[in-house]
Amino acid sequence: MAGIGKHFYRVGSASYSSEAVPDEDKALNEFIAQHRKKIEPWLSATFQAEHLNLLIGSGFTTAIGKIAGSPATGMGTIKLGGVYETYIDEHAQVTAKKMGRGEANIEDQLRSALAVLAGIEITDIEDAEDLRKRVNSQLRAFLESLLETEIGIAKASGKKASDMELALQSFLLSFASRTASRERLHVFTTNYDRLIEHGCDLAGLRMIDRFVGALNPIFRASRLDVDYHYNPPGIRGEPRFMEGVVRLTKLHGSLDWIYDDARRTISRLGLPFGAPLDHTGIPHDPVDTVMIYPNPAKDFETTHYPYAELFRDFAASVCRPNAVLFVYGYGFGDDHINRVILDMLSIPSTHVVIAARSMSERLELFLSRTREAQTTLLVGTHFSDLQTMTRNYLPKPALDYITARMTALLKERPLDVSMTTPTEGVQ
Known part of the structure; x- marks a missing residue:
């Protein structure tokens, strides 16, 4: 987008x-106060939509890690080695361009390595075993890097820890904090770490996902719109929705x-x-067990399950009238996600809020296909x-009843009364 500076916003007509x-x-505080008058009311209005959704990408973990003083897991390329490395890298580059990732x-x-592995397991067992070991090694290293990110965030102390926890919970x-009578916030993420779950635990939020069970939660295909209710004191048979409940879907596992x-x-x-890193729950050979996208495991059914169910949830949640999707830390490099968002925007009453560190080529390409x-x-x-x-x-948070009541009280008072202190005018 031509003419856009490093710091830019567009909210409504402003x-x-x-x-x-x-x-x-002092100048920074004046700058923030000036622009807060335009940004905060607009975001407050969009957050009151019938259906509110939040899409979080790897930039969210990077931001939290920066506050905590811990580097986040990188998504850069790896060195597999072996006789098939060149073919795998070339195929990965081609598919990345097709997906709009660059x-x-x-x-x-x-993804390319697992496709090659599935093919050579039929024709060359020895080469298949070698490639399997290499993929296992890289997946294990990737799992460890994710845990190292979590360890760095969890071990933050002092002001860094308090700032990190405050930012995570406040976000x-x-x-x-929507009124319980409204539909629940639905959080979607492409991240593999558990930072969102950690933040919900810190903030006392209750999460609903597709896993059912206490000792060994199992992924279920049926959602059944499960929710949390409570019985108010003195009232029977009239359960009410609890506050502080969110739905969570991890699109990539x-x-x-x-x-x-x-x-x-x-x-x-x-x-x-x-x-x-030596926790017994982490498998040493994760290629057939750990459900990280795009791991197809062993059979055709698992290639599409559970990812087909997760993306159905995403499309069903955002592609509805009067829906709002807030995007933070997502680089618009996944075509299968971009396609759903563009389908959402084909409904005139929907809206997307995008927070990004810079105007990348992928973001510009996406915006060129949308209406301002x-x-x-x-x-x-x-x-x-x-x-x-x-x-x-x-x-x-929308549940700040004290501020709401104070605002309503001041509106009901005459102007001269609301401008006085409680002791003024007393004889």
């Missing part, structure tokens, strides 16, 4: 573009999802957040900064 923001504290990353390489609560070939089920391990009236943009290291957003631009 827009702003600049190459820099003030550095001095350069290939570790997901593209693993989630800004979306999750999770590092604690395990496929059991014997029972043909997918279960979730009781793996603590930031578990040590249906998109809100917060671009740049200032407007998309997690701490800056939660402190200044994201709306306060």
